Amino acid sequence: MDTVFGIQFKGGVVLAADQSNARSILVYQNNLDKVTKLSSHSAMGVSGPNADMVNFTEYIAKNLALYELANDGTKLSTKAQANFCRNELAVALRKGPYQVNLLLGGYDEKDDAGSLYFLDYLAALQKVPYGSQGYASNFCLSIMDKEYREGLTEADALLIIEHCIKEIATRFLINQPNFMIKIIDKDGVRVHSFGGDPADT
Amino acid sequence: MSILEYNGAAMIAMAGKDCVGIAADRRLGIQAQTVSTDFTKVFKMNDTIHVGLGGLATDVQTLHNILKFRMGLYELREEREMTPQVFSHLLSTLLYEKRFGPYFVEPIVAGLDAKTNKPFLSSMDLIGAPVQTKDFVVSGTCTGNLYGMCETLYKPDLEPDALFETLAQALLASVDRDALSGWGGVVHIITKDGVTTRELKGRQD
Numbered sequence: 433m434d435t436v437f438g439i440q441f442k443g444g445v446v447l448a449a450d451q452s453n454a455r456s457i458l459v460y461q462n463n464l465d466k467v468t469k470l471s472s473h474s475a476m477g478v479s480g481p482n483a484d485m486v487n488f489t490e491y492i493a494k495n496l497a498l499y500e501l502a503n504d505g506t507k508l509s510t511k512a513q514a515n516f517c518r519n520e521l522a523v524a525l526r527k528g529p530y531q532v533n534l535l536l537g538g539y540d541e542k543d544d545a546g547s548l549y550f551l552d553y554l555a556a557l558q559k560v561p562y563g564s565q566g567y568a569s570n571f572c573l574s575i576m577d578k579e580y581r582e583g584l585t586e587a588d589a590l591l592i593i594e595h596c597i598k599e600i601a602t603r604f605l606i607n608q609p610n611f612m613i614k615i616i617d618k619d620g621v622r623v624h625s626f627g628g629d630p631a632d633t
Numbered sequence: 634m635s636i637l638e639y640n641g642a643a644m645i646a647m648a649g650k651d652c653v654g655i656a657a658d659r660r661l662g663i664q665a666q667t668v669s670t671d672f673t674k675v676f677k678m679n680d681t682i683h684v685g686l687g688g689l690a691t692d693v694q695t696l697h698n699i700l701k702f703r704m705g706l707y708e709l710r711e712e713r714e715m716t717p718q719v720f721s722h723l724l725s726t727l728l729y730e731k732r733f734g735p736y737f738v739e740p741i742v743a744g745l746d747a748k749t750n751k752p753f754l755s756s757m758d759l760i761g762a763p764v765q766t767k768d769f770v771v772s773g774t775c776t777g778n779l780y781g782m783c784e785t786l787y788k789p790d791l792e793p794d795a796l797f798e799t800l801a802q803a804l805l806a807s808v809d810r811d812a813l814s815g816w817g818g819v820v821h822i823i824t825k826d827g828v829t830t831r832e833l834k835g836r837q838d
Contacts, residue, residue, distance in 0.1 A: 522695050526734060550668060556640065556690035558661055558669045569666060 433606050434466060434479035437564035437572050437596060438535045438548050439580065441589035444617030445537030445546035447477040448593050450600075451610035451628050463628025467614045469621045471496050474510055474538030475614055476517075479565045480531045480553065488530045492517055510538030514549035514557060521555035529553065533565040539616050546616060564596075571603055572596040586615065590624070636737050637759070639664060641813030642674055642687035643773035645783060645804055646743035648752035649796035652824040655683045655743040656800040656833075658773075658808050659817035661690055670816040670837070677828065678704055681745045682717050683821055684724070687772040688738035688759065696738050699727065717744025717753035721763060728761030735759045741770045743823065750825045775811035782807050793822045797831065805835045 435450040449466035452459060467477045468489040476492070478485045495516070499508060508516070514536045524530050536549040550563040562576040579592050590613070597611050610627025644657035661672035675685045676697050684700065686693040703723060707715050715723075721742045728736060737759055744753040756770035757763045764770070768787055771779035782803035791799060800820050808815035818833030 518694065519698075522691055525691065552663065552691075554639075554689065554691040555694070556661065557694060558672055558690075560669055563668070573666075 434566050435564075435568035435600060435604075435608055435611075436466065436477040436479045436533070436535055436566060437562070437568050437576075437593070438477060438537050439562040439576065439584070439589045439592055440537075440546050440548045440560075441584040441586050443544065443546060444539050444586065444615060445548050446586070446589045446593055446613065446615050446624070447475055447535060447537045448597070448611055448613045449477045449479075450608040451612050451626065451630075452606075452608050453482060461628075462610050463626070463630050463632055465612055465626075465630040467612050468493065470513060470536070471500075471507065471538075472620050473507075473540070473616060474513055474536065475616055475621045477535040477537070477565070479533045484530045484532050488520075488532050492520065509540050509542070510536070510547045510549070511559075513538060514551065514559075517551055518555050518557040521551065521553070525555055535563055535565060537616050539618060539620075541618065544618070562592075567604065567606070568596070568600060571599045575599060586617070634664070637688050637739065638774050638813060640688070640690040641774050641811075643775050643779060643804060643808045643811065643814035644674060644685040644687050644741055645769060645771050645779055645800055646683075646685060646741045646754050646756075647769040647783065647787065647791075647796060647800055647803075648754055648767060648789075649791040649793060651745075651750040651752075652793045652796060652822060653743045653745055653752040653754065654793075654796045654800045654820060654822045655685055655741070656804045656818060656820040657685050657687070658804065658814045659819060660814055662813060665812070667816060675819065675821060676700075677821070678720060679714050680828075681747050681823070682715065682720050683743045683823060683828075684720070685741040685743070685772060686738050687740070688736075692736040692738045696727070696736055696740070700724065703727070714747070717742060717746065717755075720744065721753070721755040721757075721765075725757055725761035725763045728757065728759065732760055739772045741772045745823050745825065774813045775807050778807035778810055779803065793824055793829070797822050797829075801831075801833050805833060809836055
C-alpha cells in the first residue's frame with residue numbers, strides 16, 4: 433500500500449513517500465519516515481512490510497558507513513551503492529527474501545548530478561529519470577511521463593511531486609494524508625516537507 | 634503467468650558471412666506495467682562473444698555478473714581469451730548447477746571464432762540444455778513470432794549491412810505483436826573488425 437516516488441532534476445533528486453504505517457484495517461501511525469538516509473548524499477524510499485523495511489535499510493546504511501571507515505573515507509558512488517543493494521537483495525532472494533521495493537536516489541560530486549535507481553524486491557535494478565513503487569505507479573507514472581523534461585530545476589521537480597500527491601489524494605482508494613519529501617543535492621540529504629513529524633511519539 | 638514472462642524480453646542472434654548479429658528489445662516491465670525503456674539484455678563479454686539474457690530481470694543481472702567474474706577468472710588462469718564454444722559450455726554448466734532452483738533466464742550466445750571468423754550461435758533453456766545452430770537462435774516472450782519472422786527473412790551468408798536489416802525487421806515485426814516486449818531495440822553486428830551497435834526506432838507501445 434506504500435506510495436513511493438522520485439524524480440531526478442538538474443543537480444539532484446527528490447524522493448517522496450507516504451507516511452502511513454498500517455496493516456489490514458488498522459492504521460498504526462501517520463508519521464512514519466519511509467525515506468531513509470543511507471549516506472551523506474544518498475537516500476532510499478522504501479515500500480514493504482515494516483520489518484523488512486527497517487532491517488534492510490539499517491543493514492545497508494551501516495555497511496555503507498563501514499566501507500567509508502574501512503577505506504580511508506572513500507565514498508561510494510550512487511551507482512555503487514545501488515549495485516551493493518541489488519547484490520544483497522539478489523543473494524537474499526533465494527534464501528529469505530526482503531520484500532522491499534525501493535527507489536534509491538543520490539548525488540555525485542564527480543558528475544555534479546543526481547541519479548535515481550529503481551530496485552524491486554526481486555533485485556532488478558534500473559537507472560531511471562523518474563520512478564515510483566506500488567499502487568502509486570498507476571497514478572503517478574503517467575503524470576511524470578507527461579511532465580518530466582531533461583534539466584528540470586528543483587522547483588519544477590517539486591511541482592510534479594505536488595501534482596502526483598494531489599492525484600493520489602483524489603483518486604487512490606487508501607487514505608494517505610501525509611507525505612515525506614526529501615531532497616538530495618550537493619548539500620546532502622535534507623527534509624523538504626512532511627505531513628506528520630516523525631519525531632512526534 | 635510464468636515467471637519467465639514477468640519482465641518481458643525478445644532477442645535474436647543470426648549468422649551472416651563471416652559475421653554474426655544479436656538483437657534485443659529494450660523493455661523492462663513488471664507484468665503489464667512498463668518500468669523502463671532502456672534495459673540492457675545483451676552483454677558484450679569480449680571482442681568475439683555477445684550473450685543475450687532473456688527472462689527474469691534480476692537473474693539476467695545476476696547471471697551477467699557471474700559470467701563477467703568467471704570470464705575474468707578464466708582469462709587470468711589461462712592467459713588467453715575465452716572462445717564462444719567454451720563460453721557457451723560454461724553458461725550451460727552454470728545453469729545446470731542450479732537444476733532444482735534455476736535462474737529464470739533462457740540465454741542466447743553469439744560469437745565469432747577468432748581465427749576462422751566463422752559465426753557461432755547457441756541457445757539454451759533455463760537449466761542449460763544447449764542447442765547449436767548455423768542460422769539463427771531466438772529467446773523471449775514472443776518466440777513464436779520470432780521463429781516465424783526469422784524463418785521467413787533469413788538467407789545464408791548475408792553481409793553485415795544486410796544482416797542488420799534482417800535482424801532489425803525480424804525483431805520489430807515480432808515484438809509489435811507482443812505486449813510484454815518492444816519499446817525500442819538494439820542490434821549489435823560483430824565482425825573481425827569490431828562491433829557496430831545501432832539503436833532501433835520502433836513502436837513505443
